[in-house]
């Protein structure tokens with residue numbers, strides 16, 4: 001993109017930037033649909049470029065127009081690397097080229113991924129940093145057909161701007177039921193007795209079990225699965241307590257469960273059922289030290305993740321009788337080594353990660369993930385996004401024009417900076433009639449970041465990686481909310497972008513406090529520039545923009561208009577703001593075409609014009 005600046009003397013802060021061209025700025029003007037916003041949706045086109053066939057708003061997700069190899073109009077490629085329910089596959093096939101390739105080695109996955117727009121996995125596929133690297137920016141979404149996302153490198157996904165979505169609800173009951181199945185099977189030695197009788201034995205005395213009624217069950221992790229386990233265990237007459245540092249007390253109260261500390265839970269329990277995610281904090285949280293604090297003869301059920309238990313410590317605790325029995329559906333390494341002492345232990349009941357494996361859950365999960373992935377490929381923000389803000393469709397719909405405004409303001413502001421690379425601090429001021437809690441600005445902040453960063457770097461910025469990219473580039477974006485007396489019907493009155501400690505190539509954009517400041521509003525659903533520095537203007541932010549500062553005098557609009565007309569440049573919008581009559585004025589001219597060098601020089605030679613800048617939006 002050729003962005004040009006022409007300054008005619010005067011204002012010292014800007015004059016030295018006259019020769020600075022932002023010719024290196026590349027316009028990445030990707031358009032992805034936010035379908036809930038656009039109303040119309042092109043059923044077949046998932047192109048990353050501007051697509052005239054749809055009402056585009058802006059891209060909020062992947063924007064790698066230059067990197068995407070899915071050509072305009074072509075279907076996205078979706079790789080399914082583990083068994084997925086047919087109903088989900090059907091949904092995916094309606095919108096993309098679906099390849100099911102199971103049991104891929106890490107190398108095979110890396111080889112395939114560079115031609116994929118989406119990847120759907122369950123728990124066995126490790127989506128590592130290498131996978132994102134190998135995708136070379138093409139992969140837009142990873143769909144985890146289930147809950148646990150510990151097999152996806154979320155940090156790498158975020159850095160690469162790849163959305164990760166999961167299917168958090170469809171297998172909850174299946175996992176809870178499996179937890180209860182393991183609890184009962186373990187208490188009554190079902191698996192061991194079954195193996196014994198099949199081996200031709202009849203050992204009634206050996207397999208005397210323990211009762212569940214009246215026993216204390218500690219549910220560790222009182223989320224979706226944990227609370228369903230608790231509900232069912234209460235039905236079995238168990239006394240249920242739970243530990244979860246983040247669970248709301250009212251959820252526990254609703255189930256009739258007492259939330260207690262970790263220490264209290266493990267010390268009081270006869271049975272401990274694990275339902276927390278595997279994270280850096282929960283890794284091996286059950287270890288020598290914690291087993292030592294448990295009631296002797298405790299029984300443990302794990303339908304969460306193998307990694308939350310130190311498996312060697314569990315074997316020791318089983319051998320010592322501290323833990324009487326364990327029932328495990330998940331293992332630190334899956335499948336576990338053939339000679340695993342834990343799996344072979346006679347007091348251990350195992351299943352091969354079957355928690356989510358019911359027909360019903362798998363159909364549900366497949367549909368849930370297919371819908372999320374299809375939505376993501378369409379540029380929608382998912383309600384099950386794991387590494388991006390979840391924005392409800394109604395909020396998204398309301399914010400749509402402001403999302404576009406935010407990106408345009410960012411793009412505009414950065415072009416007003418001389419050089420563009422030294423930006424460190426950006427302040428965004430939102431004026432709104434709504435209360436502070438009633439406006440989610442994360443999406444707007446991301447789009448301002450995108451507008452600022454993309455023109456001056458090779459980074460592709462989207463809602464997923466905006467904060468990360470800003471941080472990486474040393475760009476601090478602060479936000480301020482000002483409550484104003486305007487219509488609360490509208491989410492925002494205006495957005496102002498201020499950049500401090502930089503020089504401007506258009507001195508009039510600099511306020512007395514030394515900051516570049518521009519402000520915009522949404523009018524009739526369209527983004528408008530309403531303020532440049534201290535000058536009020538009103539120009540629709542479409543196409544390109546020329547900002548001129550001139551001495552307020554008659555005939556200026558006509559002269560500039562004639563120059564543009566002579567060069568076949570159509571003026572779409574024009575507005576003049578001035579300090580006072582006969583003094584300084586700012587002319588903002590929206591143009592459909594990019595004026596050539598001669599046209600710009602001719603504008604610059606109009607004697608009353610003191611500086612001007614051409615900006616591509």
Ligand SMILES: NC(=O)C1=CN([C@@H]2O[C@H](COP(=O)(O)OP(=O)(O)OC[C@H]3O[C@@H](n4cnc5c(N)ncnc54)[C@H](O)[C@@H]3O)[C@@H](O)[C@H]2O)C=CC1
Nearest residue numbers: 148175221222223224225244246275276277303304355356
């Ligand atoms: N075996 C299987 O096939 C299945 C396993 N799972 C696993 O079960 C686990 C729970 O799943 P959901 O209930 O759906 O997730 P969830 O997100 O609804 O619940 C997890 C709960 O763990 C809590 N938690 C986080 N850190 C904790 C800590 N240090 N101590 C105690 N609690 C903590 C969270 O606050 C949250 O309430 C996940 O790890 C998931 O991967 C889920 C479905 C099937």
Ligand SMILES: O=C(O)C(=O)COP(=O)(O)O
Nearest residue numbers: 122123145146147148356
């Ligand atoms: O949803 C989860 O977290 C699960 O553990 C289910 O795993 P799966 O999809 O059966 O490999």
